[in-house]
Amino acid sequence: MSEIRTLALACKDASQAMFALDTETKRTLLHDMAAALEAQRDAILAANARDLQQATAKGIQGAMLDRLRLNESRLAGIATAVREIAGLPDPVGLVTRHDTRPNGLEVERVRIPLGVIAMIYEARPNVTADAAALCLMAGNAVILRGGSEALHSNMAIASALHTAFEKHDIPTAAVTLIEDLRRETMVELLQLSDIVDLAIPRGGEGLIHFVAEHARVPVIKHYKGVCHLFVDASADEALALNLLVDGKTSRPGVCNALETLLVHRDIATSFLPRAVQVLQECGVELRGCERSRALVEGIRPATDDDYAAEFLDLILAVRVVDDLGMAIGHIQRFGSDHTEVIATRNDEAARRFVQAIRSAVVMVNASSRFSDGGELGLGAEIGISTTRLHAYGPMGAEALTVERFIVRGDGQVRHPQSKL
Amino acid sequence: MSEIRTLALACKDASQAMFALDTETKRTLLHDMAAALEAQRDAILAANARDLQQATAKGIQGAMLDRLRLNESRLAGIATAVREIAGLPDPVGLVTRHDTRPNGLEVERVRIPLGVIAMIYEARPNVTADAAALCLMAGNAVILRGGSEALHSNMAIASALHTAFEKHDIPTAAVTLIEDLRRETMVELLQLSDIVDLAIPRGGEGLIHFVAEHARVPVIKHYKGVCHLFVDASADEALALNLLVDGKTSRPGVCNALETLLVHRDIATSFLPRAVQVLQECGVELRGCERSRALVEGIRPATDDDYAAEFLDLILAVRVVDDLGMAIGHIQRFGSDHTEVIATRNDEAARRFVQAIRSAVVMVNASSRFSDGGELGLGAEIGISTTRLHAYGPMGAEALTVERFIVRGDGQVRHPQSKL
Incomplete structure (x- = not known):
């Protein structure tokens, strides 16, 4: 033997x-x-x-x-x-x-x-x-x-x-x-x-x-976390900004850090310039779609690889989306089933987001960084499963x-x- | 593609x-x-x-x-x-x-x-x-x-x-x-x-x-069922005989049928001859240890392969054991984690059996044939998992x-x- x-x-x-x-x-x-x-x-x-x-x-x-x-x-x-x-x-x-x-x-x-x-x-x-x-x-x-x-x-x-x-x-x-x-x-x-x-x-x-x-x-498997924040048209902008900064900068090297920001087009003109300024002050590099780059300077072009990436670093991918459906479609295509967040004041939008997203943890108006056994009340964790079984x-x-x-x-x- | x-x-x-x-x-x-x-x-x-x-x-x-x-x-x-x-x-x-x-x-x-x-x-x-x-x-x-x-x-x-x-x-x-x-x-x-x-x-x-x-x-996995009945020293013999006949003969070709009978030595002299007679009337072939063969005629010698076998047929392996611990040891060695049964009137023996046996279904004074999604209240089943996950x-x-x-x-x- x-x-x-x-x-x-x-x-x-x-x-x-x-x-x-x-x-x-x-x-x-x-x-x-x-x-x-x-x-x-x-x-x-x-x-x-x-x-x-x-x-x-x-x-x-x-x-x-x-x-x-x-x-x-x-x-x-x-x-x-x-x-x-x-x-x-x-x-x-x-x-x-x-x-x-x-x-x-x-x-x-x-x-x-x-x-x-x-x-x-x-x-x-x-x-x-x-x-x-x-x-x-x-x-x-x-x-x-x-x-x-x-x-x-x-x-x-x-x-x-x-x-x-x-x-x-x-x-x-x-x-x-x-x-x-x-x-x-x-x-x-x-x-x-x-x-x-x-x-x-x-x-x-x-x-x-x-x-x-x-x-x-x-x-x-305890696989990668490509975690998304979707800022809905009805989001409280200050709240969304807090979630964004906490999610991206409080500990960028962990799997529950944010990697991609999706912004509803109706709030993008107002939200995105503010967000980009604060993130850049925190030293975050931004990689975005054409619409985001047309709204704010200083965003480099994003590729599909950027949207699929777990940067584990002070880098954030950005995309302006037409509506909730497009945000959901993006997450379904690029997400890793780990943790996704919606910032919204609209209960129906929150309900639709939760219903359509199959990730292990879905947050409404809370930071992705809470996706952790201790924070969610398990006392301790052996890890975060991305296996849906x-x-x-x-x-x-x-x-x-x-x-x-x-x-x-x-x-x-x-x-x-x-x-x- | x-x-x-x-x-x-x-x-x-x-x-x-x-x-x-x-x-x-x-x-x-x-x-x-x-x-x-x-x-x-x-x-x-x-x-x-x-x-x-x-x-x-x-x-x-x-x-x-x-x-x-x-x-x-x-x-x-x-x-x-x-x-x-x-x-x-x-x-x-x-x-x-x-x-x-x-x-x-x-x-x-x-x-x-x-x-x-x-x-x-x-x-x-x-x-x-x-x-x-x-x-x-x-x-x-x-x-x-x-x-x-x-x-x-x-x-x-x-x-x-x-x-x-x-x-x-x-x-x-x-x-x-x-x-x-x-x-x-x-x-x-x-x-x-x-x-x-x-x-x-x-x-x-x-x-x-x-x-x-x-x-x-x-x-x-929906793997094999090498299901055991242990007849404890304190068992109600008529009850145990019912469980035995139901488990072995009511549908021998399914995974929750009994394959092995373990009998406590203190009840074997009384129980085993009756059991063998009834089983033989049902057309069941018996393969047993030396002690069982010394007690009753008509039992062929059993090998380790017989104890590990899912016969799916009118064949039953038999073994006389010294005590509950030896029964548990036998099941741990030869079982397939599917379904095991104890017939006993002793609550402490039942408790010890349940505590030591890690099979998916453990029965006390009930037929192994109830190990089925419909019978256990699930309404329907896609199968019986033997994967402990x-x-x-x-x-x-x-x-x-x-x-x-x-x-x-x-x-x-x-x-x-x-x-x-």
């Missing part, structure tokens, strides 16, 4: 132990995990220093190096996040529906863990603790396959978490860190369809495509479970046999 | 139209579909006669030929099933949760259709109408890829359904029947990950494996939708900018 299969099978066995844990045990385990991260602070930071040194030697710098970096305050933040997850409601065992059938059968729908979740991610070592904690709180075991840049940090974090498991006599394989980071090993992991119940890739487009291409296990949008602990059926009877049979 | 991609894109466009339909329009559409099936009865039966003739010429006979056969009463049954689906509650638009955030945002979880569903199935032409009706009621468009034996029947049924679409000015591509049944075309369909939201394979193991191997779109167990209309987020505000931003 291959090494990765052996590891995954041990994780599957551990998932059976996780399935049986009650809420209080899981909470205590998570608190002990947080304490272990703090107790092993020096070892984790030393491992991280080694990763940083190797990354620097490879020429990695800027935002990527920053994502890799841990320090005392970031590590304290990771422990705090694990404790917050321990305080979430336990989705496992939740009875979502109950029905008594005419024949007397009591039918319940009850949430159970998915089983074994494989997280595939890149450079950020905090995901190792975050993802493990959220998967465990939902009763799952987890296989973690992080990026090579963070390997020593991830190993030190996993090692700390394991000390908490030993204390509770839970198999450490419930959190299995893959140290063999060859691509062919990842492919093998993604094809263990008798073991892995779900793979969640989190990272750049290249990683997501690789996972989707090679996986034979179910995948929930199982979970769509921010995924919390509940999205790491599934409903099954429990049926209680007193001897009911489907075809009674008279002879018995 | 390939022909299959062109067809699938038209289906995706139609899914946008389906998404926007209100409940009453969908119900009227389904009633018109049922009426069209009746109106085109002669054409459908003539097409079916052609399929039957070709199948007979190819040497197909018995149960498989019977599954392919339509007649007036079966066709009337198909129309009735479509009308019943029209009467189901509409899952689309259902608000499953509502939360007001501290900042005043109103957050709703609302069900929307999945989009485009590809049904991959085998010889039964009734699936063409059934699956189309259930997918449409949940607001989806559907791509149907049936078996070659039923092609003319399926074409005639799809043609009848399309007349109802034209009446409502809904694109007929909302129900797209694939007539090119080459394997490479099916592979291409299963890899249209920008178009197809879900593939559901229904059929034999070969088909399921083929789809799982080649799909790059999400798949929910999205839907697990019988899948009704609601399982063909997903929850998304709708957020309403009055201008909330995440990082207020003082300068605006």
Whole structure:
């Protein structure tokens, strides 16, 4: 048997132990995990220093190096996040529906863990603790396959978490860190369809495509966010401007940042010059259609590629549209099913927008930046699904479970046999 | 562009139209579909006669030929099933949760259709109408890829359904029947990950494996049912015998039939001889462990392959176990996550069984044959999922939708900018 299969099978066995844990045990385990991260602070930071040194030697710098970096305050933040997850409601065992059938059968729908979740991610070592904690709180075991840049940090974090498991006599394989980071090993992991119940890739487009291409296990993609703001003819202009600036500039590098502004032609003459001025003061580069460029100077021509782009930068695509229908058509063509916003004072326009747009999150008069598990009340998130199956949008602990059926009877049979 | 991609894109466009339909329009559409099936009865039966003739010429006979056969009463049954689906509650638009955030945002979880569903199935032409009706009621468009034996029947049924679409000015591509049944075309369909939201394979193991191997779109498997009955030491023997006979003999060829009997050693001496006698009178062949064979004559030796088998026939595997834990271990090793039953009068044993078994449906003192969407109150089912993601167990209309987020505000931003 291959090494990765052996590891995954041990994780599957551990998932059976996780399935049986009650809420209080899981909470205590998570608190002990947080304490272990703090107790092993020096070892984790030393491992991280080694990763940083190797990354620097490879020429990695800027935002990527920053994502890799841990320090005392970031590590304290990771422990705090694990404790917050321990305080979430336990989705496992939740009875979502109950029905008594005419024949007397009591039918319940009850949430159970998915089983074994494989997280595939890149450079950020905090995901190792975050993802493990959220998967465990939902009763799952987890296989973690992080990026090579963070390997020593991830190993030190996993090692700390394991000390908490030993204390509770839970198999450490419930959190299995893959140290063999060859691509062919990842492919093998993604094809263990008798073991892995779900793979969640989190990272750049290249990683997501690789996972989707090679996986034979179910995948929930956390794909790009090409988020739109449509400023309707009836919009409150000051409100719309606030949403625009917050959406584009408050954190341009994240998936819930705005990438495209659509403006109704009846408000464009008034709104667009103001908007462009404010955005340019914030350092935003604008790329627009001909109509927008005729209204305001300083907008470069936009191509279809710009409308399809997740810039993750201070760049915004702009288009003036004839009406709500044209805005909807644009989003249907160029959107990525992540988050779209309408600014309007017209209830009927809001209703039509919500009805026609199939994205995971649709906002009326609120910033796209709220498209986040914490902000929407999930407590914590493992990511934002753009797969329209199982979970769509921010995924919390509940999205790491599934409903099954429990049926209680007193001897009911489907075809009674008279002879018995 | 390939022909299959062109067809699938038209289906995706139609899914946008389906998404926007209100409940009453969908119900009227389904009633018109049922009426069209009746109106085109002669054409459908003539097409079916052609399929039957070709199948007979190819040497197909018995149960498989019977599954392919339509007649007036079966066709009337198909129309009735479509009308019943029209009467189901509409899952689309259902608000499953509502939360007001501290900042005043109103957050709703609302069900929307999945989009485009590809049904991959085998010889039964009734699936063409059934699956189309259930997918449409949940607001989806559907791509149907049936078996070659039923092609003319399926074409005639799809043609009848399309007349109802034209009446409502809904694109007929909302129900797209694939007539090119080459394997490479099916592979291409299963890899249209920008178009197809879900593939559901229904059929034999070969088909399921083929789809799982080649799909790059999400798949929910309707895999085999190796269903177990565990007769606990405290079971009511008459009750357990009823469950056993119903589970094994009432319809042995379906996935919710029993395949394995596990008997607690403390009740085996009394229960097993009675059970074997009744089963043998029903024509059931028994294959058992050494302990069962020592207790009763006429049981052939069982292998591990027998314990893993979905016999779909009048064959039952038998094993005497030391206790509940050994029964659970057996099911964890050999089960297929479909349906398991415990017969017991001991609440604690029932609780432990339910807690340890992760199958989609767990029954206490009820027949495995109730593991069915209609019997469990879903109204109709598209199948029984053995994939522990999205839907697990019988899948009704609601399982063909997903929850998304709708957020309403009055201008909330995440990082207020003082300068605006």
